[in-house]
Amino acid sequence: MATNKTLISVLIPAYNHEKYIQETIKSIINQTYQNLELIIIDDGSKDSTWQKILDIKPLCEERFSHVAVYTQENQGTINTLNRLLNLSNGKYLYIIASDDIAKPAAIEKEYDFLSKNPDYALCVGDSEIIDSNSEICYLKEDMSPVKDKEKASFKTFGKYLQAGAKISFQSEKFGTYNKLLCGNHVPNGYLVRKSIFDKIGLFTKNAPLEDYWMMLQISKYAKMKYLDEILFSYRIHGANTMANREKMIDMTNQTKENEWDVLENIKLEETLPIVKKIQKAGFCFKRQGIPFVCEILTYKKRDIRRKELWIFGIKILQITKIRKS
Secondary structure: OOOOOOOEEEEEEEOOOOOOHHHHHHHHHOOOOOOEEEEEEEEOOOOOHHHHHHHHHHHHHHHOOEEEEEEEOOOHHHHHHHHHHHHOOOOEEEEOOOOOEEOOOHHHHHHHHHHHOOOEEEEEEEEEEEOOOOOEEEEOOOOOEEOOHHHOOEOOHHHHHHHHHOOOOOOOOOOOHHHHHOOOOOOOOEEEEHHHHHHHOOOOOOOOOHHHHHHHHHOOOOEEEEEEEEEEEEEOOOOOHHHOHHHHHHHHHHHHHHHHHHHHHOOHHHOOHHHHHHHHHHHHHHOOOOOOOOEEEEEEEOOEEEEEEEEOOEEEEEEEEEOOO
16 A cells, blocks of 8 residues: 555553553554554553563554654543644544554544545444453443353444444434533544644543543534444453443543533534534523533424423423324
């Protein structure tokens, strides 16, 4: 493949993943898209993650247009991601955790879509689930992994997220602001147009669930695309955040609460129409002590008219009217 295509930056924030980091890096080395730079920051790992990075660095220097690896005292994911962003030179960004795996054609396929569709800022595919031994597994209804495919409720992480979001990922509703307010449904393994960060700014500690924060901000200004094929391997093991449900709920709520500060300070005239609509309705209910309006739904079917008010994905009010004949 020709190497004169647009430069794409692959960013890896690494922490305590000595068992997985080289497998993650090798999945980037094996990408069919050629013009890549690789930037890795080890965020003060207590295991041998940094040494594993140094061991594979010569191989990376043979493969990539530019390689930069750093280690630092532990600063947390937010600060590490912001440093990675500031160090990147590519027109597009591919952010991958140091325990996940990208399929060989992932970046190329996502780039092909974004390069032809300037109104989209993010493209992502489906994710298969792998365990600590990199073996494929599936998900039960409660998101616990299972090896037996016949006993699984969801065959991929994307299918699990789609069921929770209650939308078709092939529709225009995927990645929209009003749907994301109910909860993050965008899988991992996404390619992002770097220029969108000129509008949304850097990650913030006020929104600790950094990937969810990013999706909410991007959806204010641009569209997202879901490719219905497995382009990523998302690892579930005891140490990752997804395994801690209470922590995830707390981080999600903090990130949603941060949306008020965002909506109060952005230039609404630059956002998509749905953002203005939600902001107007949201501040109306905020004055009544309700923290945030997720969505106001209106149903019309023959003589039945129904309105529903949803907050944080929970329906708290329903008004049904039947027109008299």
